[in-house]
Amino acid sequence: MKIFVNGKEVEINENERNLLEALKNVGIEIPNLCYLSETSIYGACRMCLVELDGQITTSCTLKPYEGMRIKTSTPEIYEIRRGILELILASHNRDCTTCDRNGSCKLQRYAEEFGIRRVRFQNIEKPAVKDDSSPIIRDNSKCILCGDCIRVCEEVQGVGVIEFAGRGFNSQVATAFDTPLGKTECVFCGQCVANCPTGALTMKNDVDELYRALESEKIVVGMIAPAVRAAIQEELGMNEDLALAERLAAFLRTIGFSKVFDVSFAADLVAYEEAHEFYERLKNNERLPQFTSCCPAWVKFVEQFYPEYIDNLSTVKSPQQALGAIVKKIYSRKLGVNPDDIFLVSFMPCTAKKFESEREEHKGDVDLVLTTKELAQVIKSSGVNLKKMTPEPFDRPYGISSQGGLAFGKAGGVLGCVVSVLDEEIGVVKEEVREINKGVNLVEIELKDGTSFKALGIFGLGNAKDILENIDDKDISIIEVMACNFGCVGGGGQPYPNDSSVRKQRAKILKDTVGIKTLLTPVENYYMIKLYQEDLKDEKLKHEVLHTNYKPRRRVEETEFEILPVPDEDKIKVKVCLGTSCYSKGSYNILEKVVDYVKKEDMEGKIEVVGTFCTENCGASPNVVVNDKLISDATFEKVLKELEKNVKR
Amino acid sequence: MERSFQKVEEILKKHQYRKENLIRILLEVQKEYRYIPEDVVNYIGVAMGIPPAKIYGVATFYSQFSLKPKGKYAIQICDGTACHMEGSVPLMKAIEEEIGIKPGEVTTDLLFSLDQVGCLGACALAPVMVINEEVYGNLTPEKVKEILKQLKERDDSDV
Numbered sequence: 001m002k003i004f005v006n007g008k009e010v011e012i013n014e015n016e017r018n019l020l021e022a023l024k025n026v027g028i029e030i031p032n033l034c035y036l037s038e039t040s041i042y043g044a045c046r047m048c049l050v051e052l053d054g055q056i057t058t059s060c061t062l063k064p065y066e067g068m069r070i071k072t073s074t075p076e077i078y079e080i081r082r083g084i085l086e087l088i089l090a091s092h093n094r095d096c097t098t099c100d101r102n103g104s105c106k107l108q109r110y111a112e113e114f115g116i117r118r119v120r121f122q123n124i125e126k127p128a129v130k131d132d133s134s135p136i137i138r139d140n141s142k143c144i145l146c147g148d149c150i151r152v153c154e155e156v157q158g159v160g161v162i163e164f165a166g167r168g169f170n171s172q173v174a175t176a177f178d179t180p181l182g183k184t185e186c187v188f189c190g191q192c193v194a195n196c197p198t199g200a201l202t203m204k205n206d207v208d209e210l211y212r213a214l215e216s217e218k219i220v221v222g223m224i225a226p227a228v229r230a231a232i233q234e235e236l237g238m239n240e241d242l243a244l245a246e247r248l249a250a251f252l253r254t255i256g257f258s259k260v261f262d263v264s265f266a267a268d269l270v271a272y273e274e275a276h277e278f279y280e281r282l283k284n285n286e287r288l289p290q291f292t293s294c295c296p297a298w299v300k301f302v303e304q305f306y307p308e309y310i311d312n313l314s315t316v317k318s319p320q321q322a323l324g325a326i327v328k329k330i331y332s333r334k335l336g337v338n339p340d341d342i343f344l345v346s347f348m349p350c351t352a353k354k355f356e357s358e359r360e361e362h363k364g365d366v367d368l369v370l371t372t373k374e375l376a377q378v379i380k381s382s383g384v385n386l387k388k389m390t391p392e393p394f395d396r397p398y399g400i401s402s403q404g405g406l407a408f409g410k411a412g413g414v415l416g417c418v419v420s421v422l423d424e425e426i427g428v429v430k431e432e433v434r435e436i437n438k439g440v441n442l443v444e445i446e447l448k449d450g451t452s453f454k455a456l457g458i459f460g461l462g463n464a465k466d467i468l469e470n471i472d473d474k475d476i477s478i479i480e481v482m483a484c485n486f487g488c489v490g491g492g493g494q495p496y497p498n499d500s501s502v503r504k505q506r507a508k509i510l511k512d513t514v515g516i517k518t519l520l521t522p523v524e525n526y527y528m529i530k531l532y533q534e535d536l537k538d539e540k541l542k543h544e545v546l547h548t549n550y551k552p553r554r555r556v557e558e559t560e561f562e563i564l565p566v567p568d569e570d571k572i573k574v575k576v577c578l579g580t581s582c583y584s585k586g587s588y589n590i591l592e593k594v595v596d597y598v599k600k601e602d603m604e605g606k607i608e609v610v611g612t613f614c615t616e617n618c619g620a621s622p623n624v625v626v627n628d629k630l631i632s633d634a635t636f637e638k639v640l641k642e643l644e645k646n647v648k649r
Numbered sequence: 650m651e652r653s654f655q656k657v658e659e660i661l662k663k664h665q666y667r668k669e670n671l672i673r674i675l676l677e678v679q680k681e682y683r684y685i686p687e688d689v690v691n692y693i694g695v696a697m698g699i700p701p702a703k704i705y706g707v708a709t710f711y712s713q714f715s716l717k718p719k720g721k722y723a724i725q726i727c728d729g730t731a732c733h734m735e736g737s738v739p740l741m742k743a744i745e746e747e748i749g750i751k752p753g754e755v756t757t758d759l760l761f762s763l764d765q766v767g768c769l770g771a772c773a774l775a776p777v778m779v780i781n782e783e784v785y786g787n788l789t790p791e792k793v794k795e796i797l798k799q800l801k802e803r804d805d806s807d808v
């Protein structure tokens with residue numbers, strides 16, 4: 001399609017979503033503060049103005065057409081943009097030097113590009129609601145109300161934990177009732193952080209803890225995830241360096257790390273274990289489709305929103321937690337030290353990994369999770385030029401990986417690696433991949449033993465949600481889900497900008513890095529095989545080290561609300577779960593009948609009735625608790641029986 | 650207070666659990682409880698499959714909705730310029746002395762709530778307060794205390 005931009009003929013792609021996007025693809029970036037290619041169009045900031053037939057209009061809402069004539073930068077548009085920036089800055093907390101986004105903030109960049117040196121409007125301080133209850137830090141005094149985070153959370157991730165609240169000058173991004181994010185259904189994927197143009201959403205910074213550990217007597221051990229090596233270059237002014245992981249290993253040794261392992265080694269291990277688990281399930285036709293479980297955001301998502309699918313999750317730990325357990329339970333013995341004397345630091349592209357390491361069942365294995373951004377900070381502040389660092393290999397025995405393990409860093413990597421193990425062990429005769437939607441790939445696989453099945457590779461939790469809501473193809477037997485678009489290369493802990501085009505570039509770098517590995521599949525990883533043969537011989541230990549379990553997780557904090565309250569201590573208490581699973585299985589009817597019963601039998605004042613949201617036993621819903629006894633798969637009759645028992649007493 | 654979810658269920662049923670009816674549902678909830686309680690928001694979220702943050706967003710956007718309980722007698726005290734000059738601050742103090750709440754609060758028995766508002770459009774009568782739509786003007790701390798006492802008595806004889 002031909003259009004005229006500032007009097008010059010420009011050829012743009014057909015069917016572009018809007019003019020903004022079309023121009024970006026031919027190298028003209030129209031300033032914008034509220035547009036994301038991945039979400040619906042908001043059209044509120046008015047930075048993206050262009051002139052069309054003498055009229056000034058927003059380019060993010062403008063559909064291109066053949067022969068259209070536009071101007072992108074006129075004195076008038078320039079003035080309006082400056083005005084908008086000054087207005088935003090007037091109510092913006094401008095302490096740039098101590099801001100996490102200093103140097104990577106879009107607002108700061110525009111202020112510089114438009115030469116804003118003073119703000120004509122009166123400064124208005126915004127109420128600073130600061131929330132640091134989770135790996136995601138929110139600071140509303142830096143928020144420009146672009147709504148990007150809200151749309152990403154709801155539309156891309158299907159979570160919807162933040163929303164505009166209040167109105168006019170008082171409007172803010174908020175959770176329901178301003179509950180701290182750490183106590184909500186947020187899955188800590190950090191995709192809101194990745195897309196926030198300012199410092200209103202940032203990630204927790206734990207670098208100080210690293211320095212404290214380096215100062216201590218502890219043996220500091222590091223491990224580096226696949227996606228980190230494909231992205232950290234952006235922060236260090238490097239480009240497509242395929243030996244980056246080895247340079248990082250060398251660097252970490254210079255600052256005091258005793259050993260540096262490769263998380264890709266653990267990825268081999270996880271894929272190997274998961275492939276066997278899958279083959280078992282497939283043969284016995286149980287707990288299918290199997291869900292991958294290496295993405296902690298996805299795991300939390302299932303636990304909260306799809307408890308009925310918890311058994312479908314692979315019980316194999318994520319590479320981070322598997323390697324964590326190996327280092328603490330096996331490697332420490334080899335070194336002859338107490339596990340507590342080892343301080344294990346995991347370098348991850350991911351904000352949710354911080355949460356994962358602190359889950360009850362994993363506590364103590366990984367001591368510190370630092371994101372790519374934090375690692376870049378450590379390198380930059382050390383003054384070391386990584387380019388000049390001679391690459392050094394990872395430490396054995398957990399420093400070797402196959403192509404499959406390293407590919408975990410991008411979407412489709414886990415699935416591909418599992419299939420490669422099946423190919424080695426059983427033989428794959430047919431494998432066909434088809435993209436059925438953006439972020440959803442369907443793979444049809446036929447094994448040598450005659451079995452055939454389908455697999456899905458999904459990124460984006462919103463995509464996963466759509467699939468789970470409508471899954472009816474019984475042949476789909478395994479599903480990989482990575483919460484972040486394009487997989488971990490687009491994790492919430494990666495450098496800014498962290499948009500689709502950057503993510504694709506990182507995936508390419510990772511692919512090139514994978515290409516130079518000599519081992520093709522985990523089965524060829526002799527260190528891994530040796531680990532199985534020697535250290536994991538004992539089934540019980542193997543299970544403890546490599547497997548984990550999940551549980552339904554409530555979305556709102558545990559609360560009880562009164563339905564028929566009884567002030568006395570001496571009473572029978574009936575608690576009816578009104579969480580999603582129980583509600584959909586009719587717990588409300590039970591509640592109604594219980595209330596009727598209490599009233600009819602004249603038991604008010606003796607039997608107390610309360611409601612709650614999720615007793616974390618959704619698998620056997622509806623759930624009712626009578627005194628301390630949990631009645632699962634409850635019916636009114638069951639509850640009544642228990643009540644009568646108590647009444648007699 | 651008995652908070653029966655029967656009412657919420659009825660309201661939801663009436664509107665067929667339809668997302669586009671959210672505002673109407675909230676209006677009826679507000680009428681029923683005189684505010685929108687947190688557990689009701691969570692309950693509606695579960696029943697309609699909407700994230701609670703979304704409902705919270707709607708409830709905070711429209712000034713018709715209140716997220717804090719309002720008293721049976723909702724007192725609004727004007728702190729517009731005229732009323733302020735004529736002494737709205739001593740009135741607030743009198744209210745605090747009489748029923749023990751400050752602006753933005755509600756008594757534990759949910760009988761009274763107090764809010765401070767901008768001009769109520771009755772400057773000629775400054776200082777003024779409004780209790781459930783009824784305007785009281787030319788107030789003094791003593792008059793305020795007297796009005797509150799009467800309301801308390803009225804309520805006692807109601808029961």
Ligand code: SF4
Pocket residue numbers: 136152153154157159160161162185186187188189190191192193
């Ligand atoms: S971290 Fe993910 S789930 Fe949490 S608010 Fe951000 S986008 Fe939503």
Ligand code: SF4
Pocket residue numbers: 142143144145146147148149150173192195196197198200201
């Ligand atoms: S927190 Fe960031 S992304 Fe969200 S509305 Fe504010 S500025 Fe935009």
Ligand code: SF4
Pocket residue numbers: 188189294295296297298349350351352353482483484487488489490491492
């Ligand atoms: S896709 Fe990767 S980076 Fe994103 S939340 Fe999951 S594990 Fe973390």
Ligand code: FES
Pocket residue numbers: 031032033034035042043044045046047048058059060061
């Ligand atoms: S980017 Fe178009 S209005 Fe904000």
Ligand code: FES
Pocket residue numbers: 552577578579580581582583613614615616617618619621622623
């Ligand atoms: S909804 Fe989770 S136990 Fe009832």
